[in-house]
Amino acid sequence: MSTFVLIPGAGGAAWYWHRVVPLLTAAGHTAIAVDLPGASPTAGLREYEAFVAVAAAGEARVVLVAQSMGAFTALGCCDRLPVERLVLLNAMLPAPGETPGQWWSNTSWPETDDDLATLFLHDVPEQIAAAGAEHQREEADIAFIQPSGFSRWPDVPTTVLAGRDDRFFPLDFQARVARERLGVEVVPVPGGHLAALSQPEAVAEAILAPAYPGARVP
Structure with a gap:
């Protein structure tokens, strides 16, 4: 069985994964949602990577699962942990040395x-959206100006999951970036x-699925 380490996007709230964690554990795996100090003006990508490394310390088979901006943190952790798979959901797929701020252009x-409601909450159940209000955090500027912490894409099977109804990063856009940067669908x-x-x-099922199809396999 594997240890799934779940990395949130901007803001860093582990709560984002709270509906997926029990589904992964019910399947017999360990699931750890990492809470990151996204609002801290002194904590950026290097600090986020350290938080993930501590959360997964001692685990032998790690699957890194990252949402949106969390992909920058995940890629910087691959040299620190025994990562057997990467699963990136609605992700800002980083290039080596790129900053999150540069990624847009x-x-x-x-x-x-x-x-917020138009971009992110349009399909989230009302009660879940209401409960999430207390977990919302602004992302401090420091993380946007730090370069990604990897020099080349790691030799790790990588699956890119894209939401069909994502309004922030529409499916066609995510598909283009995945082809251009990783050569995958x-x-x-x-x-x-x-x-x-x-x-x-559906997300838990996709995370638990084998790396095929549409995966980058070294």
């Missing part, structure tokens, strides 16, 4: 000013950008 994708899953909250069963 490098992928030709505009940052948007649309409201995305695996579509139900739900929007916060699919782990709106479609936890």
Whole structure:
């Protein structure tokens, strides 16, 4: 059995994964959702990587699962941990040495000013969205200006999951970036950008699935 280490996106709230964790443990695995200090003005990608490394310390078979901006943290952890798979959900797929701030122009994708409900909560159950209000955090600027912590894509099977109804990073856009940067096809899953909250069963099933199809396999 594997240890699934679940990395949140901007803001760093482990709560994002709270509907997926019990589904992974019910399947017989260990699941650890990492809480990151996203709002701290002195903690950036290197600190996030250290948090993940501590959370997974002593585990022999690690699957890193990262959502959105969490992909930057996941890639920086692959040299620190015995990673057997990467699963990236609605992810900002990083390039070596790229900062999260550079990612937008490098992928030709505009940052948007649309409201939270329109972009992220349109398919999240009302009670879940309400419960999440206390977990919302702003992401401090420091993480956006730090380069990704890897020099080349690791020799780890990598699956890219993309929400069919993601309004923040639409499916067609995610598919283009995955082809350009990794040479793979995305695996579509139900739900929007916060699919782990709106479609936890489908996300857990996709996480637990074998690396094929659509995976980058060294």
